[in-house]
Amino acid sequence: MTGTLPAPSIQAALSSLAGWTTQPAVRDAHRLDRSGYDPGTGPDAVVFAESAADVSAVLAHAHATRTPVVVRGAGTGLSGGAVAGEGSIVLDLTRMDRIVEISPEDELAVVEPGVITAHLDAAAAAHGLRYAPDPASLAISTIGGNIATNAGGLRCAKYGVTRDSVLGLDVVLADGRRLATGRRTVKGVAGYDLTSLFVGSEGTLGVIVGATVRLRPVPVRTATLAAWFPDFEGAAAAAAAITAARLQPAVAELLDAACLEAIGADRDGAFLLVQTDGFGADAEIDAVREVVAPLAGRVDLATDPDEAEALLATRRAALPALERLGRVLVEDVAVPRSRLPEAVRAITAISRRSGIRIATMAHAGDGNLHPILVLDPGHEIDERVWATAGEVFTTALELGGTLTGEHGVGLLKRRWLRDELGDDVLDLQYAVKAVFDPHHVLNPGKAL
Amino acid sequence: MTGTLPAPSIQAALSSLAGWTTQPAVRDAHRLDRSGYDPGTGPDAVVFAESAADVSAVLAHAHATRTPVVVRGAGTGLSGGAVAGEGSIVLDLTRMDRIVEISPEDELAVVEPGVITAHLDAAAAAHGLRYAPDPASLAISTIGGNIATNAGGLRCAKYGVTRDSVLGLDVVLADGRRLATGRRTVKGVAGYDLTSLFVGSEGTLGVIVGATVRLRPVPVRTATLAAWFPDFEGAAAAAAAITAARLQPAVAELLDAACLEAIGADRDGAFLLVQTDGFGADAEIDAVREVVAPLAGRVDLATDPDEAEALLATRRAALPALERLGRVLVEDVAVPRSRLPEAVRAITAISRRSGIRIATMAHAGDGNLHPILVLDPGHEIDERVWATAGEVFTTALELGGTLTGEHGVGLLKRRWLRDELGDDVLDLQYAVKAVFDPHHVLNPGKAL
Numbered sequence: 001m002t003g004t005l006p007a008p009s010i011q012a013a014l015s016s017l018a019g020w021t022t023q024p025a026v027r028d029a030h031r032l033d034r035s036g037y038d039p040g041t042g043p044d045a046v047v048f049a050e051s052a053a054d055v056s057a058v059l060a061h062a063h064a065t066r067t068p069v070v071v072r073g074a075g076t077g078l079s080g081g082a083v084a085g086e087g088s089i090v091l092d093l094t095r096m097d098r099i100v101e102i103s104p105e106d107e108l109a110v111v112e113p114g115v116i117t118a119h120l121d122a123a124a125a126a127h128g129l130r131y132a133p134d135p136a137s138l139a140i141s142t143i144g145g146n147i148a149t150n151a152g153g154l155r156c157a158k159y160g161v162t163r164d165s166v167l168g169l170d171v172v173l174a175d176g177r178r179l180a181t182g183r184r185t186v187k188g189v190a191g192y193d194l195t196s197l198f199v200g201s202e203g204t205l206g207v208i209v210g211a212t213v214r215l216r217p218v219p220v221r222t223a224t225l226a227a228w229f230p231d232f233e234g235a236a237a238a239a240a241a242i243t244a245a246r247l248q249p250a251v252a253e254l255l256d257a258a259c260l261e262a263i264g265a266d267r268d269g270a271f272l273l274v275q276t277d278g279f280g281a282d283a284e285i286d287a288v289r290e291v292v293a294p295l296a297g298r299v300d301l302a303t304d305p306d307e308a309e310a311l312l313a314t315r316r317a318a319l320p321a322l323e324r325l326g327r328v329l330v331e332d333v334a335v336p337r338s339r340l341p342e343a344v345r346a347i348t349a350i351s352r353r354s355g356i357r358i359a360t361m362a363h364a365g366d367g368n369l370h371p372i373l374v375l376d377p378g379h380e381i382d383e384r385v386w387a388t389a390g391e392v393f394t395t396a397l398e399l400g401g402t403l404t405g406e407h408g409v410g411l412l413k414r415r416w417l418r419d420e421l422g423d424d425v426l427d428l429q430y431a432v433k434a435v436f437d438p439h440h441v442l443n444p445g446k447a448l
Numbered sequence: 449m450t451g452t453l454p455a456p457s458i459q460a461a462l463s464s465l466a467g468w469t470t471q472p473a474v475r476d477a478h479r480l481d482r483s484g485y486d487p488g489t490g491p492d493a494v495v496f497a498e499s500a501a502d503v504s505a506v507l508a509h510a511h512a513t514r515t516p517v518v519v520r521g522a523g524t525g526l527s528g529g530a531v532a533g534e535g536s537i538v539l540d541l542t543r544m545d546r547i548v549e550i551s552p553e554d555e556l557a558v559v560e561p562g563v564i565t566a567h568l569d570a571a572a573a574a575h576g577l578r579y580a581p582d583p584a585s586l587a588i589s590t591i592g593g594n595i596a597t598n599a600g601g602l603r604c605a606k607y608g609v610t611r612d613s614v615l616g617l618d619v620v621l622a623d624g625r626r627l628a629t630g631r632r633t634v635k636g637v638a639g640y641d642l643t644s645l646f647v648g649s650e651g652t653l654g655v656i657v658g659a660t661v662r663l664r665p666v667p668v669r670t671a672t673l674a675a676w677f678p679d680f681e682g683a684a685a686a687a688a689a690i691t692a693a694r695l696q697p698a699v700a701e702l703l704d705a706a707c708l709e710a711i712g713a714d715r716d717g718a719f720l721l722v723q724t725d726g727f728g729a730d731a732e733i734d735a736v737r738e739v740v741a742p743l744a745g746r747v748d749l750a751t752d753p754d755e756a757e758a759l760l761a762t763r764r765a766a767l768p769a770l771e772r773l774g775r776v777l778v779e780d781v782a783v784p785r786s787r788l789p790e791a792v793r794a795i796t797a798i799s800r801r802s803g804i805r806i807a808t809m810a811h812a813g814d815g816n817l818h819p820i821l822v823l824d825p826g827h828e829i830d831e832r833v834w835a836t837a838g839e840v841f842t843t844a845l846e847l848g849g850t851l852t853g854e855h856g857v858g859l860l861k862r863r864w865l866r867d868e869l870g871d872d873v874l875d876l877q878y879a880v881k882a883v884f885d886p887h888h889v890l891n892p893g894k895a896l
C-alpha cells in the first residue's frame with residue numbers, strides 16, 4: 001500500500017522535526033479518513049506538528065519543492081478531505097491540542113487546532129459557557145477540522161454554524177508565513193473577512209494553527225419533546241407548523257421510517273425531536289406541543305433531564321444502528337426548509353428505483369438532510385452507488401439547495417460542484433485559491 | 449465644485465441608460481456622504497440604476513475605460529465610503545428598491561439593494577418576522593449599504609451583525625458579469641464563502657444587485673430595564689456582571705456623562721439600558737435586575753411597551769442632542785468587552801488632553817464604542833481633530849480591538865488600517881482585490 005520510499009528531499013528537509021516519520025504503518029493509517037474512500041496509496045511522510053513553527057517549516061519546504069500537503073485533524077471527515085496518496089506529506093495537527101485561554105469575561109476561547117471539540121465544550125462548562133456548534137462527531141473530531149469544513153450540528157438553527165462562532169484565526173500560509181485574521185471582538189469590519197474565507201476551505205488556502213472562538217452561556221433551562229407520526233410528510237408538516245408559529249427551537253430533528261426500523265423502535269412512521277432552551281424553555285415547548293399535537297400520533301414531553309436523555313437517545317441511536325446493518329455512505333444535502341417533504345419524497349423514490357436502501361435523518365430547523373445509503377457489508381462504493389448519490393445531489397440542487405450542508409466537498413463531491421456553483425463562481429474561486437496557494441500544494445484536488 | 453465637463457466617452461457609453469445624468473446639481477449632491485468629508489470635486493456623472501442590466505452596462509464601460517465607479521445607496525455612511533470626486537461615475541442604487549420575495553416558510557427575504565432597511569423589517573413584520581440587524585440609521589439607510597459595511601446595531605450581541613443575516617448575494621463583477629453567491633439554505637459549504645467576502649467590502653469587490661437575507665421571529669415578549677450609575681466605571685461593571693451571570697440580553701447600551709449632559713437628563717453619571725426578549729424575557733430581566741441593582745443608583749423596569757419606549761428614548765436622544773451642540777465626528781471602535789472601562793477611561797483622558805469634547809455611547813454587549821467628537825459648529829475636521837481620533841484608534845488597537853466595529857474603513861480610516869492588520873494581511877487583501885477588480889475601478893482608494 002505505502003511501499004514506495006519517500007523522496008530524499010523530504011527526508012533532508014523535515015527530518016529535523018521531532019514528529020516526522022516515514023514508518024509504513026503510520027503512513028498507512030494516515031491515508032484514509034472516515035469517508036470510506038481509499039486512495040490506493042499512502043503519503044510519503046507524516047509530520048506530527050507540535051507548534052506553528054513546525055507547520056511553517058513543513059509548508060516552506062512544500063512550497064519550495066511543490067510537494068502536496070494534506071492537513072489532518074482527527075480524520076473524521078466524511079467527504080474525503082483528508083485522504084492522502086503517494087507523493088504527499090500529511091500534516092497531522094492532533095498534538096497541537098492546547099486550550100490556550102478561556103476568557104469568561106469576553107466569552108471566548110483561544111485554542112490550538114487539535115483540540116477535541118467536546119474537550120473545549122467541557123472546559124467552557126466550568127465557566128457556565130459552551131461552544132455552541134455540535135457536530136455529531138464532537139467527541140472525536142477537532143476544532144481545526146470543524147473549522148476546515150464549517151461543521152454544523154443539531155443546534156445550528158438557533159446558534160449558527162461553526163463560522164458564526166469563529167472570531168479570528170491564526171494561519172500559516174502556503175509559503176510558511178504566519179498571520180492573524182479577525183479579532184477578539186464580536187464586531188469588526190477592518191479589511192475583507194479573511195476569517196470567513198478560511199472557514200470551510202478544507203485546508204486548501206492555509207493551515208489553521210490557532211483559533212479564537214466565541215463561547216455562549218449554557219442555557220438556564222432546556223425542555224424536550226418527542227413526537228411520532230404515521231409518515232414523514234406528517235412529521236415535516238409539524239416541523240413547518242413550528243416555523244409558521246414563529247417558534248425558535250434550539251434543536252428540531254427528524255428521523256424517517258427507515259431510521260426507526262434500523263433502531264428497532266416500537267413505532268414506525270416518522271419521529272420528530274424538539275428542544276427549546278433559555279429562560280422561557282418550558283413556555284416555548286408548551287407552544288410547540290400545541291402546534292404539534294394535532295398532527296402527531298403521540299407526543300412525549302420530558303420533564304426532567306433523564307427523560308430528555310431517553311428521548312434524545314432515539315435520535316442518537318440512528319446512525320450506529322444503520323452502521324450495524326452494513327456499509328454506509330452518509331450524505332449531507334440541504335434544501336430550503338419548505339422543500340423538506342419534497343426532498344424526502346424524491347429520496348424515497350430514488351431508493352426504490354436504485355434498489356439501494358436509503359434512510360434519512362434531517363436537521364429540520366435548517367433543512368439539512370442526511371440521506372444514508374446502506375449497502376451490504378463489504379460492498380464497494382462503486383459507480384452505481386455514486387450514480388444514486390448523484391441523483392440525491394441533483395434533487396437537492398433542483399429544490400434550490402446544496403450538495404453539502406456541513407460536511408464539505410472534499411474529494412467525493414467535486415464532480416457535482418460545477419453544477420451547483422456554475423462556471424463563473426468556480427473560476428473566481430480558483431483565482432482566489434491561486435492568491436493563497438500559487439503552487440497548489442495545499443490539499444490539491446480537494447474542495448474545488 | 450463640479451464645473452468640469454464629463455469625458456465624452458462616458459457620455460457616449462452611458463447616455464442610453466434612462467437614469468444617466470450629468471446635471472451639476474445632481475453630481476454635486478452625490479459627492480458627499482454623512483461622514484462630513486468633502487472631496488472638493490464631484491463625480492463626472494451619476495447613474496440611477498434601475499436593474500442589474502444597468503449596473504452591468506456601467507461596470508463594463510468602467511472596466512474597459514478604467515473609470516472609477518463609486519457605488520452608493522442612501523449615502524448615510526460615516527466613513528467616507530461613498531464620497532466621489534472628479535473623474536468618477538456614481539452608481540446610485542436607490543431606485544432598485546423592490547422587496548422581491550418574502551418567504552415566511554423559509555424565513556427569508558429576497559431584496560434589491562436600494563430597499564430601506566426599516567421597510568424590509570416592516571414587510572417582514574406582517575408575517576411575524578423581522579430583519580434582525582438594526583443599525584441606528586435603519587430608517588434611512590439601505591440594505592445594500594448595510595451589507596457593504598457589514599452594519600451592526602443594538603441587537604448584535606444576541607442576533608449577530610449583517611453578515612450573520614446574509615444567506616446569498618447577486619453580484620455584478622467589475623467587468624460587468626453577473627453571478628450569484630450563497631444560497632437559500634441556512635447551511636452550505638460548497639465552495640469558498642464568497643458571500644462573506646463581499647459583505648463589508650464597501651463596494652470594492654463587486655456591486656450587490658440583490659440579496660437573500662435571513663428573517664427571524666419577532667420575539668413573543670420583550671422586557672426593558674434602565675439603570676443609572678454614579679460613573680461610567682460603575683455602569684461598565686454592571687454590564688460585566690450581567691455577562692458574568694451568563695445572561696444574554698438582546699440589547700445592552702451604555703451612555704456616559706457627556707451624553708447624559710447633552711440630552712439634559714435629570715441625572716448625571718452613566719446610563720445602562722438592557723432589553724431581554726423571548727418566552728423568558730420577564731424572568732431574564734428579573735435576573736438582570738438582581739445583578740444590576742446592588743451596583744446602580746436607580747433601576748427602572750418597564751412593565752409595558754410605553755414605559756419601555758420612554759426608557760429607550762433616553763438612548764435614542766443622545767446622538768441628536770450631541771449634533772445640536774456642534775459638528776460631530778462619530779467614531780466606531782470596538783474592544784473586547786472586558787476592556788470597556790479602560791477604553792472609556794483612556795478616551796476621557798484623550799478628550800482632556802486635546803480639549804475636544806468626546807461623548808461616548810457603547811453597545812456594551814459587544815464592546816463596540818461610539819466616541820463622538822463634538823466640535824464647534826462649522827469647525828473643520830482638521831489635522832488636530834484627526835490626531836485626536838487617531839489616539840482613540842490607537843487606544844482601541846492597544847486594548848486588542850479594532851478601528852471600526854460596524855461603520856467601515858471608507859476613506860477616513862485607511863491611514864490606520866495597516867496598524868491594525870499588519871503588512872502581510874493587508875498585502876493579501878490587495879491581492880484578493882486584484883482578483884475581483886484588476887483595473888481598480890470599484891471604489892478606488894476606499895476600504896483598503
